[in-house]
Amino acid sequence: MTLQLNNTAKTYSDGTKALLPTELFVEKGEIVSLLGPSGCGKTTLLRIIAGLESPDKGSEIWFDDDNVTLLPVERRQVGMVFQSYALFPNMSVRANIGYGLKMQKMSKDEIETRVTEVLELCQLQKFSSRSIDALSGGQRQRVALARAIAPRPRMLLLDEPLSALDAALREILRDELAVLLREFNITAIFVTHDQDEAMAIADRVAVMSNGHIVQSGTPEELYRNPNSAFVAGFVGNAMLLEGNNDGSTLRLMGGELKLPKESVGKNAFVRAESVTINDNGTLTGQVENVTFLGNHYRIGIKGIMPNTLTSDYSGQNAPKIGEVVKVAIKAKDIMLLPEGINQA
Numbered sequence: 001m002t003l004q005l006n007n008t009a010k011t012y013s014d015g016t017k018a019l020l021p022t023e024l025f026v027e028k029g030e031i032v033s034l035l036g037p038s039g040c041g042k043t044t045l046l047r048i049i050a051g052l053e054s055p056d057k058g059s060e061i062w063f064d065d066d067n068v069t070l071l072p073v074e075r076r077q078v079g080m081v082f083q084s085y086a087l088f089p090n091m092s093v094r095a096n097i098g099y100g101l102k103m104q105k106m107s108k109d110e111i112e113t114r115v116t117e118v119l120e121l122c123q124l125q126k127f128s129s130r131s132i133d134a135l136s137g138g139q140r141q142r143v144a145l146a147r148a149i150a151p152r153p154r155m156l157l158l159d160e161p162l163s164a165l166d167a168a169l170r171e172i173l174r175d176e177l178a179v180l181l182r183e184f185n186i187t188a189i190f191v192t193h194d195q196d197e198a199m200a201i202a203d204r205v206a207v208m209s210n211g212h213i214v215q216s217g218t219p220e221e222l223y224r225n226p227n228s229a230f231v232a233g234f235v236g237n238a239m240l241l242e243g244n245n246d247g248s249t250l251r252l253m254g255g256e257l258k259l260p261k262e263s264v265g266k267n268a269f270v271r272a273e274s275v276t277i278n279d280n281g282t283l284t285g286q287v288e289n290v291t292f293l294g295n296h297y298r299i300g301i302k303g304i305m306p307n308t309l310t311s312d313y314s315g316q317n318a319p320k321i322g323e324v325v326k327v328a329i330k331a332k333d334i335m336l337l338p339e340g341i342n343q344a
Contacts, residue, residue: 001028001063001064001154001155001187001188002025002027002028002062002063002064002187003025003026003027003059003060003061003062003063003155003169003187003189004024004025004026004060004061004307005022005024005045005049005059006022006023006059006060006061006062007021007022007023007024007058007059007060007064007294008021008023008024008045008048008055008061009021009055009056009058009059010020010023010041010044010048010053010264012037012058013057015048016143017211018041018211019041019044019045019048019055019212020041020042020210020211020212021212022045022212022213022215024045024046024206024213024216025324026189026204027187028187029185029186029187029333030074030187030203030204031178031181031182031187031188031189031190031201031203031204032188032189032190032202032204032205032206033047033189033190033191033192033198033201033204033205033206033334034189034190034191034192034204034206034208035193035195035198035205035206035207035234035235036176036193036207036208036209036210036234037209037234038047038193039155040152040208040209040211041101041208041210041211041212042191042208042332043159044193045158045208046159046189046191046341048061049061049078049155049157049189050073050076050078050080050157051068051073051074051075051078051336052073055069059200060066061333063076063154063155064283066184066299074222076085076154076155077151077153077154077155078149078153078155078157078162078273079149079151079153079155079156079157079186080143080148080153080157080158081141081145081146081148081156081157081158081159081161082144082159083159083160083161083163083164084164085141085143085144085164086144087132087140087142087144087147087343088132088150089131089132089133090131091132091223092128092129092130092131092132092145092156093119093124093128093129093130093131093132093135094115094128095125096132096143096144096147097115097118097124097146097147097150098111098114098115098150099147100147100151101114101115101129101150102268104151104299106267111197115150118146118149118150119146120148120218121149121180121183121184122142122143122145122146122149122180123137123142124139124142124143124146125319127139127143128306136169137164137165137166137169137320138165138169138172138173138176141161141162141165141173141177142176142180144161144218145161145177145180147251149186153186154187155186155187155188155189156159156181156184156186156187156188156189157188157189157190158188158189158190158191159190159191160191160192160193161177161190161192162174162177162192162194162197163192163193163194164240168343170197172278173202174196174197174201174288177201178201181201185194195234195235195236198219199219199222199223199235202219203218204216204217204218205218205219205222205235206219207222207230207231207234207235207236209230212227214227214230214231215227215228219235222235223236226238226335226337227337228265228338228339229265229269229337229338229339231266231316232269233269233270234265236271237271238269238270238312238335239269239270239271239272239307239308239309240267240268240269241257241268241269241270241305241309241329241334242306243268243304244303245259245266245267245268245336247259250334252304252305253304253305253306254283254284254285254303254304254327254329255281255283255284255304256282256283256307257282257283257329257331257334258331258335259334260332260336262269262332262336265336265337265338265339266333266336266338267335267336267337267338267339268314268335268336269334269335269337270329270333270334270335271333272281272298272310272311272312273308273312274329274330274333274334275276275301275310275311275312275327276311276327276329277299277301277311277313277315277319277325277326277327278327278328279326279328280326280328281327281328281329282325282326282327282328283304283323283327283328283329284303284304284324284326284327285302285303285304285309285325285327285328286301286302286322286324286325286326287300287301287320287321287322287323287325288302288308288321288324289321290317290318290319290321295312295314296312296313296314297312297314297315297318298310298311298312299311299312299313299318299319301327303328309327311327329337
């Protein structure tokens with residue numbers, strides 16, 4: 001099923017504009033992430049799609065050729081997975097998954113067949129008779145997904161589906177969720193504030209700020225071609241190179257850099273993986289901190305610009321704190337962007 005939002009906005013009774021007029025199109029079977037910081041409007045947008053919030057007058061929400069703007073949530077045929085999972089602790093896994101089907105007044109045989117099918121898809125067969133309280137966080141997440149998908153909804157909506165899990169489990173289940181969503185072959189939209197989660201799972205990411213979508217694209221497009229300082233910083237943690245830009249050269253406290261010819265702004269940004277500690281570098285700074293991250297070191301360097309410049313260092317022997325180092329940054333790795341946020 002396709003989703004199309006036209007001029008979709010939300011203003012609360014006190015005048016707060018939670019969502020500015022928004023356009024969004026989602027292809028059939030596409031997995032789209034709404035990514036942004038707290039309060040940016042992503043959950044409001046998800047709730048409007050679900051029918052849990054009423055949008056402002058003039059908004060339009062289309063599921064394929066059906067205008068569902070005024071349709072109540074129970075008639076939209078969407079599956080929902082919440083941050084808390086909202087499972088019934090007094091029911092078994094099988095009963096939880098079959099609950100929605102029972103409410104649809106399906107026959108016992110139909111429910112049995114459908115639940116068994118979903119248990120197999122989500123690899124929950126051996127847990128089917130267990131109570132929810134006897135499951136791990138990851139198993140509960142799969143039950144929540146199975147319950148949402150069992151009624152064969154037109155669309156699956158997920159609100160911060162991994163945020164309740166600890167960091168190690170979250171990374172494992174992030175990849176598992178990406179596989180499951182593609183096996184479901186259903187249009188899915190999920191909300192997250194975690195860029196790694198969005199980029200690992202989604203086919204397309206819509207970055208949100210201050211109530212609207214500022215840029216939408218594949219994870220690769222957003223990472224390589226951000227349209228603003230906000231997107232560059234939020235997707236990939238790009239750093240602002242603070243210095244004097246004359247159009248061809250950037251003069252910093254610790255040296256000079258050649259700038260790329262193509263740009264959409266004057267503010268220069270770079271990511272840590274593009275900052276190389278190299279004896280032939282044109283910048284000079286002093287190592288301020290060293291953090292070991294397993295497969296690389298994160299090196300903080302002072303004296304090149306007012307703020308600390310960070311480098312991802314993959315060598316075996318990292319420079320020591322206090323050591324003076326040369327730093328190289330290639331012109332092609334510098335992004336020249338506007339400060340403001342461009343709506344896309």
